[in-house]
Amino acid sequence: MGKVSGWSAKKVMRLCAKAIIWFIGISIAWVALYRFVPPPVTAPMISAWASGRSVDRDWMALSKMDPDMARAAIGAEDSRFCQHWGFDLEAMKKAFDRNREGHKLRGGSTISQQTAKNAFLWQGRSYLRKGLEAWFTALIELLWGKHRIMEVYLNIAETGIATFGANAGAQRYFHHDASRLTRTEAARIAAVLPLPKKREAISPGGFTRRYGNSIEKRIGLVQRQGLDSCVR
Numbered sequence: 574m575g576k577v578s579g580w581s582a583k584k585v586m587r588l589c590a591k592a593i594i595w596f597i598g599i600s601i602a603w604v605a606l607y608r609f610v611p612p613p614v615t616a617p618m619i620s621a622w623a624s625g626r627s628v629d630r631d632w633m634a635l636s637k638m639d640p641d642m643a644r645a646a647i648g649a650e651d652s653r654f655c656q657h658w659g660f661d662l663e664a665m666k667k668a669f670d671r672n673r674e675g676h677k678l679r680g681g682s683t684i685s686q687q688t689a690k691n692a693f694l695w696q697g698r699s700y701l702r703k704g705l706e707a708w709f710t711a712l713i714e715l716l717w718g719k720h721r722i723m724e725v726y727l728n729i730a731e732t733g734i735a736t737f738g739a740n741a742g743a744q745r746y747f748h749h750d751a752s753r754l755t756r757t758e759a760a761r762i763a764a765v766l767p768l769p770k771k772r773e774a775i776s777p778g779g780f781t782r783r784y785g786n787s788i789e790k791r792i793g794l795v796q797r798q799g800l801d802s803c804v805r
Contacts, residue, residue: 600693604712607692608721615729616695618737626735631750633740635724635804639754641792642739643723643804645763648791649784651684654723655803659685659714660707686710688726719803727751732765760789 611632618628635643647654653661661683682690689709694702713722732742740751742762747754754762764785795801 604716608717612692612729615691617731621735628735629741630737631740632728633751638739638751639759641756641759642727642751642754644792644795644801645759645788647801648795649763649788652800654684655719655800657683659683659710684726685714685722688722689713691729692725723804730766732762756789756792760792761785763788
């Protein structure tokens with residue numbers, strides 16, 4: 574009695590406590606490092622390499638990107654980005670209600686949550702990944718701030734097959750870098766973000782074209798209402 578496969582319950586508890594402490598310390602150090610250093614690799618990049626593709630990425634500081642790129646991301650993905658602390662409870666509730674009513678499944682992930690997932694975790698759905706996503710989201714909100722979160726997001730989000738970041742996407746689709754994006758071009762890149770393997774920013778058709786046009790209108794709204802104030 575009091576033994577678990579030759580281990581005392583106290584020893585098991587002690588090892589679990591040490592593992593948790595190590596995880597907390599390592600994850601905090603990891604997030605703190607990325608506050609200053611661009612993430613060198615992400616799970617989607619590894620997946621692209623594993624499939625035999627050549628990864629295209631070209632980091633650009635947010636301050637050098639055309640401001641409409643961040644506005645397009647906010648308008649398309651997370652209009653309350655500057656107001657919430659990583660989790661938009663209102664959007665999550667709407668997504669839950671919509672899914673419960675039997676509509677097409679949608680998430681309520683913020684840009685902060687997507688950044689945490691892309692930078693530190695793997696793709697897919699599981700309670701473990703969602704739990705870790707919440708932990709890393711809280712850490713980047715605390716240690717990075719909004720400007721850095723948007724900068725990392727716009728540099729590691731997949732903007733095309735094996736293409737990562739708004740700058741690489743701009744060069745792929747429009748043959749110039751992200752500092753010279755027009756409002757239409759920024760909107761088209763943002764329209765690609767949810768499904769980069771199925772949508773093209775150049776000469777888009779159908780839904781992608783209509784969605785891009787809708788985002789282009791939202792860019793002006795984001796600017797007029799100051800919804801991008803935290804990244805300027």
